[in-house]
Amino acid sequence: MDMREQGSNEAVKSPIMNKVGSIFVPVKDIEKSRDWYCQLLGLPNDCEIMNGHLCPLPMQGTGLILDTMPMWGGKEPGGAPPIKTPAFMLLTGDLQASYDFAVANQVNMVTDIQHDHWFVIKDPDDNLLMVCRE
Structure with a gap:
């Protein structure tokens, strides 16, 4: 039975937690985006850039990760959408x-x-x- 066929109010047992870990934000220029987000959020702009394309921002609660998304269109001329x-x-x-x-x-x-x-x-x-x- 797939999830659409459940049709009841009973909770479905799932190993997937109902908790958001982080949200990815597609960016083209990781350094420029890091500086912009850090200014907007009042953070120091020394957040580490990992693997050349990821920048996790120090947030309260759910995280934000700036990402040039090389696997999802980031290598294309216009970058990830x-x-x-x-x-x-x-x-x-x-x-x-x-x-x-x-x-x-x-x-x-x-x-x-x-x-x-x-x-x-x-x-x-x-x-x-x-x-x-x-």
Whole structure:
């Protein structure tokens, strides 16, 4: 019986945990992206670049890993495709201050603050990122 045929409210036993470890963000220039994300998140920009294409960022909770994704299109002329729909949100305790910080740092703004709860920005690789009130 496949998972679609379960059809009941019973929990399916699975060895896969319901826990997200890290989120990969496709980037073209690992050093430039590391610097941009570190500035956005207020982190020192000395995060280690591993194997020439991975940069895990020191996050609270679920991790972010910048990756040139050599196996997933990163070796192609245009690089790996960007995330065109926000796939995760970065949290803030002060939405207006976060918006103002992004504008002051010339971040590419996709939306204004929406419903007094969130806004969307673009990183240098055209990945869409949501910033959301905690």
